[in-house]
Amino acid sequence: MHKTPKAFLITDIICITLLLVFLLLLPSKLFKSPTSFVVEASNGNLLSAAIASDGQWRFPVADSVPVKFKDCIIAFEDKRFYSHFGVDFLAMSRAMRQNLRAKSVVSGGSTLTMQVIRLSRKEDRTIWQKLYEVILAFRLELKYSKPEIIGLYAANAPFGSNVVGLEAASWRYYGRNAKTLSWGEMATLAVLPNSPSLVHPGKNSTRLIKKRNDLLDRLAKLNYIDQGTANLSKLEPIPGKPMPLPQNAPHLLNRFKAERASLEINSTRITTTLNEDIQLKVNAILKRYNNRYRANDINNISALILDAKTGNVVSYVGNIYQPENTALLSHVDMIKAPRSPGSTLKPLLYASMLNDGFILPHTLIPDVPTQIAGYSPQNYDLGYDGAIAADKALSRSLNIPAVKMLQQYKYERFYDKLKKLGIGTLNQPADHYGLSLILGGSEVTMWDLANTYMGMVRTLNHFNAYKGLYDPNDYKQATYYHPKQENEKDYQRNSFLDHGAIWATFNAMEEVMRPGDEGLWEQFSSSQRVAWKTGTSFGFRDAWAVGLTPNYVVCVWVGNADGEGRPGLVGIEAAAPVLFDLFRLLPNGKWFETPKTKLKKIKVCKQSGYKAGEFCPDVIDEWVPVAGEKTVVCPFHKIVHLDRTGTYRVTDQCESVTNMQHKSWFILPPAMEYYYRIKNSDYRNLPPYLPGCDLSGGNNVMELIYPKNGASVYIPLELNGTRGKIVLNAAHRNQSSKIYWHIDNEYIATTTNYHQLAVSPPPGKHTLTLVDENGERLVQVFTVMDKDKKK
Incomplete structure (x- = not known):
C-alpha cells in the first residue's frame, strides 16, 4: 500500500522536528558552574588563584590536557574513547551482564563523553536519565572534538573534597602544574573522579594505592609505559593533606577580578606579562625588608616593575601578603592606593620648566626662608643655600627651590601638565592644591607614577626610531596581560615633554648619591646607571623611590596602609635601598642616547647657570633643550664702578670717570647672598662705597x-x-x-x-x-x- 503525499509530508515534518530537537538538546554553554580566578606568569606557571564563588577549587578549561592524563584516564575509564561516537555499546552490554549477575550496580559502562554529560547535568541516576545521557553523548560528539571532550572532563571531574578539575587537583595535592606530574602522580589523580572519597588524608590510603597500582599495570599492559616504569611509579607516595595554592601575586589577582569586565576577557584565567622568576625574587626581597621595618611598626611595602621597551608589567607586588594577621592590612593593594607622592613629582616640574623655556639645567634657584600667602615650606635639613643650581636642588630634593620654581612656572600650568602625563588622581581644582602640589600636597597612585616615568623613558628611547617625532601612545598605561593591543602609530611634532628636556632631567636624576654607597658606586664599571628620585610625605606617612633605565621603571612604596606615620619613614632610608636591590635583579644595558638634534649649544654663565649676558666673565658652551634659547640672560652679573685702587665703589659724583675701574661682579639679592656666602667661601662681597660718596641710585643693601x-x-x-x-x-x-x-x-x-x-x-x-x-x-x-x- 503506497503512502499518500500527505503522509510523506507528516513523516518529513516529524523527522525534521526530531532532528531540530536533537540538535537543540545540548545547551550552548555546557558547564555553568563558577570557576576560580587564576593568574599565571608569562611562562604559564601559576602565580595566584582564588576559590570559586561556590566554594570549589575549579579552574577554567585549559587549552590542552597533559598527555599522561589522557593516557591514564582513557586506560582507566574508556579504552575505546577514540573509536566510538559517544557510547561504547560493548562496554554497556558488559556492564549490564555484570550488574545482572551481581544483582547490584558494579559497573557503569559510561564513556568519557557520557560522564561529561552527567557532570554537566547533575541529575539523579535513573534508567531514563541514562538513556537521555546516551542521546546527549551522541550530540556532544557532533559538536566537540575528542581533545575538547577530554578537556571538558579534565576541567570538571571531581577530585575529592572541594577540588574540581585536574589542574586544581594537581596544585592542591602535589603543589605543581599538572604538566610536571610523574606517571605515579598522574595515575593517582586519574582514579580519583571514579572514587573521589579515597583522597581524604589518613583514610582509604590502602584502597587508593591499590587503584593507582592497578592502573599503572593496565598502562603497562596497553603499552603506554613499560613495566619497569610502572613498578617504580608504584613506590611513589600518595598525597596527604591538601596544599595551599600559590599566592605570589594576590593583589594582581584581585585587580584582574575587578578589571576583567572592562578588559573584555571572558575567562577567569589570565596569562600575565609577569616574569615568574623576578616576581618570586621581588616577593622575597620585600619580605626581608618588611620583617626589618615591622620592628618600627612600618607594616606595608609594595613594588612595581615595568618593562619600558614593551610597556609590560614585569613584577607586581601590591603588598606583602599576610592574611593570617588582618591588622596589618596586607590585603590592600598599595599600587592602586592614592597616597601623597612626597617629592617624586619634582623631576616632572624640572622637565616641564626645561621644556617650556623657564630655566636651564644649572640655573640658580633661590633657597631662602620663604613665606607665600601664609605658606612656609621648609627643606628637609631645615637649612638654606641662598641659591642653588636647579639640577642640584632636584638631586638634593630641596623643597624651597621647588616651591620657588613652581611659583615661577605657575601651579595651574603644572596641574594641567600632570593630568596630560597620566596622573589621574587630581580630582580637585588646581587652586585646591596650590604650591603644595610640588611637595606632596596631592595624591597619586604608584601605578600612575610609574606609568608617567615610563612614558618619558619610552619617548626618549624612540627618539631615533621615530626620527625625532613623538608618539602619544608612549604614555599609554602599561599592561599586565597578553595579548597587548597594538596602537596605531600617530607621530607628532610636539609632545608633553620634548626629548631634550627628558634627557636633561634623567641626567639630573642620575646624580643623586645612592644609599649606603657614599658615592663610591660610580667607581665600579659593573654598577648599573639609574636615574632615580625619592619622596617622603608630610608626617612621615609614605616613603617612595622611583628609578629608571632605558629598559625598566621600578617604583617602591613603604609605609602603613592605614596612613599612620612613623619616625624614620623617609624615602632615602626606607624605599631607596629596596629600589637598588630590585635593580640588581634586572639585566643591565646601554644608557640613553643623546638626542642631539633636540639640544642646542648655547653660551651659559658658569657661575649662575643662566644664559650668558654681556657681563658674564666665565662663559661655557653647554647643550641644553632647544627651549633654553628663550630663557632670560644672567641677572646676577652686573658692572660695578670702582675707584682707581679697586677698593671702593664710586659714582660719577665722587670720582672722575677716567679714574674708575669697571668690573663685572656676581651680585645676589641680600637675602640670597646672606645664606649663599656661608656655603660658598669664594663668594666676593661688594666693596663698600668710598666714604662721602653719594649713595643715591645705589644698589639695595x-x-x-x-x-x-x-x-x-x-x-x-x-x-x-x-x-x-x-x-x-x-x-x-x-x-x-x-x-x-x-x-x-x-x-x-x-x-x-x-x-x-x-x-x-x-x-x-x-x-x-x-x-x-x-x-x-x-x-x-x-x-x-x-x-x-x-x-
Missing part, C-alpha cells in the same frame, strides 16, 4: 627675610600661658654693618653681624623700619593676627 612685606603672622602662647615672640630676620650686604630697628616709628634695638630680633608686638598692622649706619632705609608692613581670629 638690605632685605627683610622674615616677615615678608604684607605678611600676616601669628604669635602663639608659651607653655606657661605667656605671650610668645616672633623672630625678625634681615640681611645686609655689609656683614659688619649695624641695623637700627624701629616698629611703628619707635626705636627697638640695634643688631650687628647677625640681624635677628625677637619681638612681641600687639595684634594689628605694624610698620617695620630698618636703617643702617649709612642711612639706607627699608620700610615694610606686617600684620599680627589676633588669636581669636586665627583660623
Whole structure:
C-alpha cells in the first residue's frame, strides 16, 4: 500500500522536528558552574588563584590536557574513547551482564563523553536519565572534538573534597602544574573522579594505592609505559593533606577580578606579562625588608616593575601578603592606593620648566626662608643655600627651590601638565592644591607614577626610531596581560615633554648619591646607571623611590596602609635601598642616547647657570633643550664702578670717570647672598662705597627675610600661658654693618653681624623700619593676627 503525499509530508515534518530537537538538546554553554580566578606568569606557571564563588577549587578549561592524563584516564575509564561516537555499546552490554549477575550496580559502562554529560547535568541516576545521557553523548560528539571532550572532563571531574578539575587537583595535592606530574602522580589523580572519597588524608590510603597500582599495570599492559616504569611509579607516595595554592601575586589577582569586565576577557584565567622568576625574587626581597621595618611598626611595602621597551608589567607586588594577621592590612593593594607622592613629582616640574623655556639645567634657584600667602615650606635639613643650581636642588630634593620654581612656572600650568602625563588622581581644582602640589600636597597612585616615568623613558628611547617625532601612545598605561593591543602609530611634532628636556632631567636624576654607597658606586664599571628620585610625605606617612633605565621603571612604596606615620619613614632610608636591590635583579644595558638634534649649544654663565649676558666673565658652551634659547640672560652679573685702587665703589659724583675701574661682579639679592656666602667661601662681597660718596641710585643693601612685606603672622602662647615672640630676620650686604630697628616709628634695638630680633608686638598692622649706619632705609608692613581670629 503506497503512502499518500500527505503522509510523506507528516513523516518529513516529524523527522525534521526530531532532528531540530536533537540538535537543540545540548545547551550552548555546557558547564555553568563558577570557576576560580587564576593568574599565571608569562611562562604559564601559576602565580595566584582564588576559590570559586561556590566554594570549589575549579579552574577554567585549559587549552590542552597533559598527555599522561589522557593516557591514564582513557586506560582507566574508556579504552575505546577514540573509536566510538559517544557510547561504547560493548562496554554497556558488559556492564549490564555484570550488574545482572551481581544483582547490584558494579559497573557503569559510561564513556568519557557520557560522564561529561552527567557532570554537566547533575541529575539523579535513573534508567531514563541514562538513556537521555546516551542521546546527549551522541550530540556532544557532533559538536566537540575528542581533545575538547577530554578537556571538558579534565576541567570538571571531581577530585575529592572541594577540588574540581585536574589542574586544581594537581596544585592542591602535589603543589605543581599538572604538566610536571610523574606517571605515579598522574595515575593517582586519574582514579580519583571514579572514587573521589579515597583522597581524604589518613583514610582509604590502602584502597587508593591499590587503584593507582592497578592502573599503572593496565598502562603497562596497553603499552603506554613499560613495566619497569610502572613498578617504580608504584613506590611513589600518595598525597596527604591538601596544599595551599600559590599566592605570589594576590593583589594582581584581585585587580584582574575587578578589571576583567572592562578588559573584555571572558575567562577567569589570565596569562600575565609577569616574569615568574623576578616576581618570586621581588616577593622575597620585600619580605626581608618588611620583617626589618615591622620592628618600627612600618607594616606595608609594595613594588612595581615595568618593562619600558614593551610597556609590560614585569613584577607586581601590591603588598606583602599576610592574611593570617588582618591588622596589618596586607590585603590592600598599595599600587592602586592614592597616597601623597612626597617629592617624586619634582623631576616632572624640572622637565616641564626645561621644556617650556623657564630655566636651564644649572640655573640658580633661590633657597631662602620663604613665606607665600601664609605658606612656609621648609627643606628637609631645615637649612638654606641662598641659591642653588636647579639640577642640584632636584638631586638634593630641596623643597624651597621647588616651591620657588613652581611659583615661577605657575601651579595651574603644572596641574594641567600632570593630568596630560597620566596622573589621574587630581580630582580637585588646581587652586585646591596650590604650591603644595610640588611637595606632596596631592595624591597619586604608584601605578600612575610609574606609568608617567615610563612614558618619558619610552619617548626618549624612540627618539631615533621615530626620527625625532613623538608618539602619544608612549604614555599609554602599561599592561599586565597578553595579548597587548597594538596602537596605531600617530607621530607628532610636539609632545608633553620634548626629548631634550627628558634627557636633561634623567641626567639630573642620575646624580643623586645612592644609599649606603657614599658615592663610591660610580667607581665600579659593573654598577648599573639609574636615574632615580625619592619622596617622603608630610608626617612621615609614605616613603617612595622611583628609578629608571632605558629598559625598566621600578617604583617602591613603604609605609602603613592605614596612613599612620612613623619616625624614620623617609624615602632615602626606607624605599631607596629596596629600589637598588630590585635593580640588581634586572639585566643591565646601554644608557640613553643623546638626542642631539633636540639640544642646542648655547653660551651659559658658569657661575649662575643662566644664559650668558654681556657681563658674564666665565662663559661655557653647554647643550641644553632647544627651549633654553628663550630663557632670560644672567641677572646676577652686573658692572660695578670702582675707584682707581679697586677698593671702593664710586659714582660719577665722587670720582672722575677716567679714574674708575669697571668690573663685572656676581651680585645676589641680600637675602640670597646672606645664606649663599656661608656655603660658598669664594663668594666676593661688594666693596663698600668710598666714604662721602653719594649713595643715591645705589644698589639695595638690605632685605627683610622674615616677615615678608604684607605678611600676616601669628604669635602663639608659651607653655606657661605667656605671650610668645616672633623672630625678625634681615640681611645686609655689609656683614659688619649695624641695623637700627624701629616698629611703628619707635626705636627697638640695634643688631650687628647677625640681624635677628625677637619681638612681641600687639595684634594689628605694624610698620617695620630698618636703617643702617649709612642711612639706607627699608620700610615694610606686617600684620599680627589676633588669636581669636586665627583660623
